[in-house]
Structures are given as structure tokens and as C-alpha cells.
Amino acid sequence: MEQMNLVATSTFGLERVLADELQDLGYKDLEIENGKVNFKGDVYDICRTNLWLRTADRVKITVGEFEATSFEELFDKTYDLPWEDYIPADAHFPVEGKSVKSTLYSVPDCQKIVKKAVVEKLKTKYKTDWFEEEGPSFVIEVALLKDTASLTIDTTGAGLHKRGYRQNFKGAPLKETLAAGLVKLAKYKAETPLVDPFCGLGTIPIEAALIGKNLAPGLFRDFTFEDWPxxxxxxxxxxxxxxxxxxxxxxxxxxxxxxxxxxxxxxARDNARQFGLEDDIHFQQKPLYRFGTKKKYGKIICNPPYGHRLEEEKQVKKLYKEMAKMFSDLETWSIYVLTPEKNFEKIFGKKAAKRRKLYNGRIEVHYYQYF
Structure with a gap:
């Protein structure tokens, strides 16, 4: 198959980091939009980007993009797209959807229209009136933004944050893709000491180790495209x-x-072991007040606990003040803190050199960077 229009999606705020990843992999003529980066590639590039991209959520094939303000227009323009180039006769092809600030605001109706148009198009290709849909999965998405419809096919399957090393946990741990983004934004290098004093399940240290050893994060997982003919x-x-x-x-x-x-x-130790990193990361049970290091230079990258209730907020603010005290002697270290607290600099007692807005799931957070 020749060059295709591909798109790698990401959480808001990490688009530039994702574009840098694609550039490092050799891709050119990138187009950066909110929550995604468009690029061109072939079948090999679908395999390669799914294996390598650390901050992407998914890699998709863009089948088409057009303006649609009526269901008739959505049907006709969807029908005109070359679905037969991608979807085999036995494929399972569900349609997902979303609509933002568009005339066609009913997502279920848009999904039905797109499904019908694809079915009608495939009927002409495979000379059949019925599709069993028992074969490989080709998940179609219709995404409408300000009356522009984007039709894509997902190549990934389970989101790329699911590396395969992390155990299920009742809390809400940091996504692997966001953790990798924090490490990338900190410009971490393998020779630099790195400490996470709130490591939780070890996501930041593990993502840093994968970057330090240049290990592709998708090496030990499966992808939807593996079943495609x-x-x-x-x-x-x-x-x-x-x-x-x-x-x-x-x-x-x-x-x-x-x-x-x-x-x-x-x-966290068990998670590191899944990638053979148990000897590369030193995990230790230790409260913040016992923090200390003899190394002259290094980076602290952390995601301290969030406070969602009033009493918790008081405890978290107390924790930020303790962080300021414990880190005060580290003048030659760079410190990076992810938190939803907009007054963090005031509580911490120091203005950040740089501040970046990101999203941890649906929570707006800020990445405070002290160089």
C-alpha cells in the first residue's frame, strides 16, 4: 500500500512534544493541530510509530476530511471515500463518534449515517447485501469539529499508554504517555541522575528508564493492525x-x-520488572522529610498528590511547603512539578522558569519547571 495520511493523537499540551518525536523518527512535513499531529506514511510506518511513540494516544489512518452541515452531505461524502482500500469483506467495522461546535450535534445519528454509507460502499466492492463482521477490527471514527468531519480508522487498539508493564490499581495513576511527556519536556538524558519523590506505581521513573535505554514502549504489547490482511x-x-x-x-x-x-x-518494583528494569531503578519506601542526595546535579520530576476536598487541599499545600524546604539546597538541580494548583509558585515560594498547561485525564494541571 502506498503513502497514507496518518494522524497521531495526544493529550492537549503535548502536541509539540509528539511532533518532536515524529521528527526524531525521520518524519517530515508534519501538521500540528489541537490534540494531534498529521503526517504521511505507509504500512511499515503504522507498525513503527505504534511501537515507538511515547506521548501519542493512538495512530490512525485519515480516510477523508470534508465539510458537512447536513446528514445527506455527511452520507454522500463518506460514501465517496475509498473504504474498500482498507476494509476487507469479513471485517468488523464499528463506528465511534464525537461532535464539537457543529451543526450535526447528534453523535449517535452521525455514527449511523457513516455506518450506512460505508456499508453501501462496501456492497458495491464485495457484491453482497450482508456483512457478518466476524473478522479483524477496523474501528472507524467520525469526528466533527466546527462542521468539518474527519473520518479515521484506528490502527492501535488499546490506547498507547497501555505499555503492558503496569498492574491494575484502584487509584488514578499518571498515564504512561503523560509521564513520558513530562520526562521529554524535562529534556532528560541517560547520564543525568533523576529522582521522583512521589513515584507511586513508578510510572515516571520507568518511562525515564525506557527513554534512557532507547527502548520502544510498544515492544511488549499487541496492536489492532496485526490482524489486518x-x-x-x-x-x-x-x-x-x-x-x-x-x-x-x-x-x-x-x-x-x-x-x-x-x-x-x-x-512499582514489579512494574519495572516487566520491562527488565528492576536493576536500573532504585525504588524505596521513604517519606519526603527523609529526602536527600549527595549528587551535585540532577533532575527531580514529580506528580505530588492532588487534594480534591478542603481538608485534603490543606494537607497538599502543607506538602508543597515541605517540598520547598527539602529542595531548597538543590540549587544545581532542575525541579519539575505537575500539579492542578494554580497558586503553586506562591506556596512553593519561588517563581518557575517555565510553566506549561497540560491535562491529566480531564483535570487541568500545570507543569512548573525550575531550571
Whole structure:
């Protein structure tokens, strides 16, 4: 299959980081939009980007994009797209949807119209009136934004944040993709000591270790495209071989993760073990007041607890003041803190060199960077 229009989606605020990742992988002529980066690639690039992208949520094929202000227009223009180039006769092709500030605001109706148009188009290709849909999955999305409809097919399956190393947890841990974004924004290098004093399940230290050793985050998981007839196992194997060749598993790292919860620290160690990183990250049960380091230079990257109730907010603000006290001697270290607290600088007692708005799920957060 020739070059396709591909799109890598991301959380808001990480688009530039994602574009830098794509550039580092050799992709050019990138188009950055809110929550996504458009680029061109072939079947091999679908395999490669799913394996390598650390801050992307998904990689999709853009089948078409057009203006649509009526259901008739949505049907006709969807029908005109080359669905037969991608979807085989036995495919399972559900339609998902979303609509923002568009005339066609009813998402279920838009989904039905797109499904009908794709079915009618495929009928002409496969000369049949019925599709069993028992084969490989091709999830179609119709996304309407200000009357512009984007029709895509998901190549990924489970979101790219699901690396395969993290255990289920009752809390709301930091997504792997956002953690990787924090590490990327901190411009972490393998030779730099890194500490996360609120490591939780170890997501930030593990993502840093994957970056430090140049390990592709998608190496140990499955993808939807693996079952597609036009993606050969040989092509996917070639992408995996490239990832194996570029990995630097023997590179020495200095990464520490500490947390006050001993059970969570044990889970963090188990998570690191899934990627063979148990000897590269030193996890330890330790409260913040015992924090200390003899290293002259390094980076602290952390996501302290959030306070959602009034009493919790008081405790969190007390924690920020304790952080300021514990980090006060680290004048040669860079400190990076992710928090929803808009008055963090005032509580912390120091103005950040840089501040970036991000989203942790649906929570608006700020990344305070002290160089």
C-alpha cells in the first residue's frame, strides 16, 4: 500500500512534544493541530510509530476530511471515500463518534449515517447485501469539529499508554504517555541522575528508564493492525527488529523512585520488572522529610498528590511547603512539578522558569519547571 495520511493523537499540551518525536523518527512535513499531529506514511510506518511513540494516544489512518452541515452531505461524502482500500469483506467495522461546535450535534445519528454509507460502499466492492463482521477490527471514527468531519480508522487498539508493564490499581495513576511527556519536556538524558519523590506505581521513573535505554514502549504489547490482511507479519517483524537494534539495554542509569506507601513501592518494583528494569531503578519506601542526595546535579520530576476536598487541599499545600524546604539546597538541580494548583509558585515560594498547561485525564494541571 502506498503513502497514507496518518494522524497521531495526544493529550492537549503535548502536541509539540509528539511532533518532536515524529521528527526524531525521520518524519517530515508534519501538521500540528489541537490534540494531534498529521503526517504521511505507509504500512511499515503504522507498525513503527505504534511501537515507538511515547506521548501519542493512538495512530490512525485519515480516510477523508470534508465539510458537512447536513446528514445527506455527511452520507454522500463518506460514501465517496475509498473504504474498500482498507476494509476487507469479513471485517468488523464499528463506528465511534464525537461532535464539537457543529451543526450535526447528534453523535449517535452521525455514527449511523457513516455506518450506512460505508456499508453501501462496501456492497458495491464485495457484491453482497450482508456483512457478518466476524473478522479483524477496523474501528472507524467520525469526528466533527466546527462542521468539518474527519473520518479515521484506528490502527492501535488499546490506547498507547497501555505499555503492558503496569498492574491494575484502584487509584488514578499518571498515564504512561503523560509521564513520558513530562520526562521529554524535562529534556532528560541517560547520564543525568533523576529522582521522583512521589513515584507511586513508578510510572515516571520507568518511562525515564525506557527513554534512557532507547527502548520502544510498544515492544511488549499487541496492536489492532496485526490482524489486518494488508499488514504482513514480515513488515511488523522488520519494525520490531529495528527497535531491538536501536535499544541500548546495557546503558547505565541513575534513577530513584521513593514513596511513603510501602505496598505501592512493591508494585512499582514489579512494574519495572516487566520491562527488565528492576536493576536500573532504585525504588524505596521513604517519606519526603527523609529526602536527600549527595549528587551535585540532577533532575527531580514529580506528580505530588492532588487534594480534591478542603481538608485534603490543606494537607497538599502543607506538602508543597515541605517540598520547598527539602529542595531548597538543590540549587544545581532542575525541579519539575505537575500539579492542578494554580497558586503553586506562591506556596512553593519561588517563581518557575517555565510553566506549561497540560491535562491529566480531564483535570487541568500545570507543569512548573525550575531550571
Amino acid at each position: 494488508f499488514v504482513s507479519m514480515e513488515t511488523f517483524d522488520r519494525a520490531r527488529e529495528e527497535a531491538d537494534d536501536l535499544a541500548e539495554p546495557d546503558r547505565s542509569l541513575s534513577i530513584i523512585g521513593t514513596d511513603i506507601d510501602e505496598e505501592v513501592v512493591k508494585m
